[in-house]
Amino acid sequence: MITFIFAVIFLLSTPGPGVLSAAGVGAGFGMRAGLRFVSGLFIGQAIVFFAVAFGLATLVLATPWLRIFLMALSFSYLLYLAGRITLAGSKIAFINLQSAPGFLAGVLLQPINPKAYAVLTTLLAGFPLVPESYWTEVALKFAVLNMIWIPIHLAWVYFGVSLSNLNLPKSVQRNINFAMAVSMLAIVALATWAMISGSQLPT
Numbered sequence: 001m002i003t004f005i006f007a008v009i010f011l012l013s014t015p016g017p018g019v020l021s022a023a024g025v026g027a028g029f030g031m032r033a034g035l036r037f038v039s040g041l042f043i044g045q046a047i048v049f050f051a052v053a054f055g056l057a058t059l060v061l062a063t064p065w066l067r068i069f070l071m072a073l074s075f076s077y078l079l080y081l082a083g084r085i086t087l088a089g090s091k092i093a094f095i096n097l098q099s100a101p102g103f104l105a106g107v108l109l110q111p112i113n114p115k116a117y118a119v120l121t122t123l124l125a126g127f128p129l130v131p132e133s134y135w136t137e138v139a140l141k142f143a144v145l146n147m148i149w150i151p152i153h154l155a156w157v158y159f160g161v162s163l164s165n166l167n168l169p170k171s172v173q174r175n176i177n178f179a180m181a182v183s184m185l186a187i188v189a190l191a192t193w194a195m196i197s198g199s200q201l202p203t
Contacts, residue, residue: 004127004141008148011122016115018045019156021106026160033102034157040106041153042146047107048116049145052124053138057117074112 012019018041026034051057110116123141130137 001129001144004123004129005144005148007127008123008145009152011119012149012152017109017113018116019153021109022153023156023160023163026157027163031157031161034160035154036103037106038153038157040103040108041110042106042150043103044107044110044113045116045120045149046142048110048113049120049124049142051111052117052120057121070112077109077112 022034022038022041025037048057123145124138127141128137129140
């Protein structure tokens with residue numbers, strides 16, 4: 001159990017589309033909008049979790065044209081997001097949208113988020129807790145996962161809200177934008193490679 005908890009903390013704490021988007025909504029639109037968006041992310045994450053648990057994700061990703069479509073959709077959105085971060089220049093802007101992404105935007109992000117599939121597959125396939133009862137283990141992992149998932153994403157929203165109020169030097173803001181964009185693209189590339197090759201992310 002302790003190993004599983006540390007794996008969840010490590011895999012969820014690394015920057016990815018979900019947490020960076022949560023921080024972006026908090027930075028751009030405030031805490032209330034951030035909470036709505038994270039609520040959607042939670043539902044979307046639950047959908048992906050049970051898709052992986054039921055084996056539906058494997059069936060979907062085993063269909064060549066559907067897998068390619070999902071990859072293309074993921075890369076299109078996340079490349080756009082990373083590009084907006086990089087092109088923000090000296091202004092910290094995790095995302096730059098005219099109106100706040102709401103609950104539905106959060107729900108829709110997770111099913112096209114390759115990191116979500118890679119992370120949840122790793123957590124469900126490894127770290128046996130109740131090997132004699134698969135669905136008991138699924139339920140236990142879902143409960144433990146969300147005891148960590150929820151505060152981590154709320155912390156990123158708070159981080160975004162707090163960061164937007166700081167008067168940081170322009171060079172520091174440029175470096176933050178560039179580092180987050182590169183991190184997001186690297187994570188997406190690694191997760192996509194893991195899904196294509198059928199391997200799992202290192203635990």
